[in-house]
Amino acid sequence: MSEGFDISRRGLLAGVAAFTAAAIAPGVMLYAQPAPQAASARSRWGILIDVNQCDANCDGCVSACAKEFGLTSFDRPTTDPQWIRKLTVTDPDTGNSHSFPVMCQHCKHPPCVDVCPTGASFIRADGIVLVDRHLCIGCRYCMMACPYKARNFVHENIKDQKSYAPRGKGTVESCTMCVHRIDDGRKPACVEACASGGRAAMLFGDLNDPNSEIARRVAAVSSSQIRADLRTDPAIRYQGL
Amino acid sequence: MSTSSISHGHSFQALAGRSLGFWALLGFFLLFVAIGGLSSLYMETNGHWVTGMNNQVPWGLPHACAVFLLVASTGALNIASLGSVFSKDDYRPLGRLSALSAMAVQAGGLFILLLDLGRADRLIVAMTNYNFTSIFCLNIVLYNGFFAIVTTYLYMMMEPRLEPFYRPVAFSAFVWRLAVTTGTGSIFGLMVSRMAFHSAIMAPMFIALSLSFGLAMFLVILAFLQVGARRPAPSAQLQHRMLVLLAVFVAVSLYMVAVHHVTSFYSAERRDFERYILGGDGLYPVLMWVGFGLVGSVLPLLILLVPFKAVGTQARLFVSSIGVIAGGLCLMYTIIVGGESFPIDLFPGKVVSSTFFDGVVGTYTPSTPELFLSLGGFALVGLILVVGLWVLELLPSRRESR
Numbered sequence: 001m002s003e004g005f006d007i008s009r010r011g012l013l014a015g016v017a018a019f020t021a022a023a024i025a026p027g028v029m030l031y032a033q034p035a036p037q038a039a040s041a042r043s044r045w046g047i048l049i050d051v052n053q054c055d056a057n058c059d060g061c062v063s064a065c066a067k068e069f070g071l072t073s074f075d076r077p078t079t080d081p082q083w084i085r086k087l088t089v090t091d092p093d094t095g096n097s098h099s100f101p102v103m104c105q106h107c108k109h110p111p112c113v114d115v116c117p118t119g120a121s122f123i124r125a126d127g128i129v130l131v132d133r134h135l136c137i138g139c140r141y142c143m144m145a146c147p148y149k150a151r152n153f154v155h156e157n158i159k160d161q162k163s164y165a166p167r168g169k170g171t172v173e174s175c176t177m178c179v180h181r182i183d184d185g186r187k188p189a190c191v192e193a194c195a196s197g198g199r200a201a202m203l204f205g206d207l208n209d210p211n212s213e214i215a216r217r218v219a220a221v222s223s224s225q226i227r228a229d230l231r232t233d234p235a236i237r238y239q240g241l
Numbered sequence: 242m243s244t245s246s247i248s249h250g251h252s253f254q255a256l257a258g259r260s261l262g263f264w265a266l267l268g269f270f271l272l273f274v275a276i277g278g279l280s281s282l283y284m285e286t287n288g289h290w291v292t293g294m295n296n297q298v299p300w301g302l303p304h305a306c307a308v309f310l311l312v313a314s315t316g317a318l319n320i321a322s323l324g325s326v327f328s329k330d331d332y333r334p335l336g337r338l339s340a341l342s343a344m345a346v347q348a349g350g351l352f353i354l355l356l357d358l359g360r361a362d363r364l365i366v367a368m369t370n371y372n373f374t375s376i377f378c379l380n381i382v383l384y385n386g387f388f389a390i391v392t393t394y395l396y397m398m399m400e401p402r403l404e405p406f407y408r409p410v411a412f413s414a415f416v417w418r419l420a421v422t423t424g425t426g427s428i429f430g431l432m433v434s435r436m437a438f439h440s441a442i443m444a445p446m447f448i449a450l451s452l453s454f455g456l457a458m459f460l461v462i463l464a465f466l467q468v469g470a471r472r473p474a475p476s477a478q479l480q481h482r483m484l485v486l487l488a489v490f491v492a493v494s495l496y497m498v499a500v501h502h503v504t505s506f507y508s509a510e511r512r513d514f515e516r517y518i519l520g521g522d523g524l525y526p527v528l529m530w531v532g533f534g535l536v537g538s539v540l541p542l543l544i545l546l547v548p549f550k551a552v553g554t555q556a557r558l559f560v561s562s563i564g565v566i567a568g569g570l571c572l573m574y575t576i577i578v579g580g581e582s583f584p585i586d587l588f589p590g591k592v593v594s595s596t597f598f599d600g601v602v603g604t605y606t607p608s609t610p611e612l613f614l615s616l617g618g619f620a621l622v623g624l625i626l627v628v629g630l631w632v633l634e635l636l637p638s639r640r641e642s643r
């Protein structure tokens with residue numbers, strides 16, 4: 001009687017052990033993967049845009065962004081999303097005109113982060129400004145506070161979302177500097193498109209790395225930030241403005 | 242009418258709630274609150290493209306109405322503060338109604354503001370995640386605190402045994418209401434990005450506006466109680482005091498708004514905006530000059546200060562209060578929607594254009610759901626007042642008013 005009980009207990013224990021192993025194995029395997037590298041404050045990702053190189057008739061960066069994030073038009077221009085747009089800036093006194101892209105400027109001191117009541121707008125250690133779609137309540141205060149008009153509100157139902165950049169109706173969104181690509185060691189979609197289909201007017205890199213091409217360029221040539229007077233210190237710089 | 246126990250030397254009553262009119266009014270308010278809620282659901286389900294708001298004008302009519310109510314709510318506490326903080330005993334019988342009005346008006350404003358969120362269902366996120374560099378976040382604390390303090394204040398007014406704590410709580414409520422309105426004004430005053438808003442005068446201006454909007458709201462509530470519930474009018478002396486008080490508040494509000502625009506006009510970088518909002522050919526200059534200036538300020542001042550013998554003080558108070566409220570709504574619409582519609586200046590002094598409407602005036606037309614959501618907020622004010630006055634003994638007894 002007692003022996004029989006022992007055997008069944010062993011069997012039970014073995015069964016429980018086998019079940020547990022089967023249940024947690026996928027998790028263990030997941031954890032066994034190398035952890036993704038956390039954003040580091042050693043880097044500050046930025047883009048230098050040479051406005052003299054930018055072709056007024058080219059919108060390759062805009063199209064690439066829309067394709068990358070599935071930003072579809074509903075033929076409602078005032079509510080359709082545009083994370084990056086081409087601006088034409090003309091000096092009314094001289095007639096001098098430039099066309100170049102403007103997107104989230106990924107400020108070091110972002111007003112959108114300051115005003116966000118829930119902390120949904122945040123800045124990563126490497127300077128990329130993002131929106132946590134789970135925390136955003138859709139108050140649009142960041143849209144009011146952004147000096148660059150870079151934020152969009154998701155006004156429509158969204159279909160066919162990209163797994164690497166989920167969007168959410170009723171929340172606010174903006175350029176992520178293609179953070180999913182950067183974490184993968186690739187360049188933002190707009191920069192890549194500009195290099196392949198445009199005149200390579202956009203240079204992406206680590207502003208904090210003195211050996212990077214962008215750091216060398218901003219050290220060598222005159223560049224400026226939009227509304228530098230506001231001291232938000234954008235990571236997007238413009239050459240030739 | 243039932244008579245309550247006497248507190249602080251005054252006696253109070255609740256609404257009997259037996260008339261058909263009472264239930265009809267209750268039903269009316271409930272219906273509009275429900276329609277407001279359904280409007281919000283409609284906007285959230287379909288997405289905000291069904292509203293007039295867009296990426297250029299992210300805040301619309303609901304925000305103008307919500308901010309108006311939030312500003313007015315703290316001012317609706319004026320009467321209670323005058324009785325308890327400033328020891329004007331004439332006002333004491335109206336203190337309870339003033340406290341309830343303040344909470345009701347604030348609840349109406351928050352109803353609109355919260356139900357206009359892109360994700361109104363995430364209210365719990367807003368209540369559990371705080372970013373204290375955000376004035377919005379601080380306002381959540383301030384609004385919640387306002388309800389807590391005014392509820393305590395009201396309880397103190399109703400409980401004679403707590404007499405020793407009455408004045409400290411009344412004083413706290415007075416200080417808190419100043420903080421709340423400072424917070425509401427700072428939503429705009431701290432916004433560096435837009436020409437229309439960034440100004441230190443916003444907070445004190447909103448406090449001045451709260452004094453006039455709030456007193457006007459309170460006087461309209463009082464007038465409706467006189468007509469609808471056949472409540473006796475305040476004494477002639479009190480009426481005269483409130484008349485002078487409203488005139489002073491309206492004058493101070495007008496002064497603050499004038500100073501705000503004159504100082505802005507002095508600055509070359511803001512001149513284009515001032516020309517747009519005060520001198521353009523659109524809707525906003527009309528709302529400013531005719532709505533706020535004439536209907537909301539000059540006419541009420543004339544009605545209040547010129548002694549028309551043919552018209553009684555009560556009628557003058559009521560008509561001027563309606564004017565102040567209408568003008569206040571026009572002003573809030575102009576500040577918020579008008580301010581947003583002016584293009585953001587990315588490149589000062591340059592001409593800018595894009596497919597994202599850079600450099601052009603933003604367009605906005607309020608939609609039906611937005612209108613009904615806004616009306617729902619006002620209906621909630623009425624609903625809370627009707628229910629509050631029915632279940633609690635907050636109205637001065639008839640004897641008090643003589």
